[in-house]
Amino acid sequence: MESAEVDQLIERAKAGDHLAFEDLVRQSYADTYTLAYRLVGDEEDARDVVQETYLRAHKGLKRFRGDAQFSTWLHRITANCANTYLGRRRRHDHEPLPDDPGIADLHPQRDPEQRAGIGDLRDQLTEALLALPPKLRAVVVLRDIYDLPHESIAEQLGITESAAKVRLHRARKRLRERLYPLGEEEQARAV
Amino acid sequence: MQCETISLQLAEIADGLNQLSSDAERHVDACLRCQAELAQYRKLLRALTSLRGQFLVPDDRLLEDILAVLRPPATVHRLHGRNRRAAYIGGIAAAATASAAGALVIAAKLANQRQSMAG
16 A cells, blocks of 8 residues: 555544544555464464454554554554463463464565575474464564564563563574474584 | 574574674684574575565455444444345335325325315
8 A cells, every 4th residue: 555545544534534444454454464363373363453453553543643654553553462462361382383374475576586495484484483482473573574673572562672682582593493403413513 | 602602692693783792703704503503594584574575364254343343333233234225225114104194194284274264
């Protein structure tokens, strides 16, 4: 969606145009759902998080000043809602791998060489992410996929910035170890 | 310096925002294992970034559910589909019936007035 179009919809929605906000929802809900799913790792839970996200966004829209993109603002709310949801859910660190809900690539034309090289890796990565403990997963998803700054991640997750960084490095390490397990020879050398 | 001590630092510097200490850098320059690990981190980060362009496809029900919770209170219990159509038709029929009944009452009153004036 074009930025100018989004800005217009936001202004209309702020002025009380309900249909404008509905348009914003239509344009963004797949993205919001994707992030929610990546954070909570469950389709039904992700749906709840998305609904809560838009409720909060609707209530707080007048406070949106446009300093960040609308999508980034929504990502922050989604992260906060997912964190609250996960806190309530109190699941074990390792969650079962859910069924693949189906993935669509919105930019199939982008970076064809890179895509060819990492296509399989992406599938494995999606599984590896879901296998991470939620606390580690949240940080790596928000930082390395959605490019949120550490400060914002810490704020949304209710942790310190240094804790966010430590979690990020641990998450990256776990992902790497899962995706690139050491060969026997290397393991022997590592002991 | 041991590879194990440096491992978490490699995870930290892979995105290029931070740098290794000079000791660690000297170690990595001379250690094939750490170089391989760093290359894996960079590949991992590229793959993570590429996930940004992937969207899961939620079913249509999700959009309806979101819009339903957002509707203003007065319209939250609005009827949908066939029920809504039936309600609209019923409302129009009721309004038409009421108008017809009103017209009959007025006509009857006018007729009574004419009769009494003639009498």
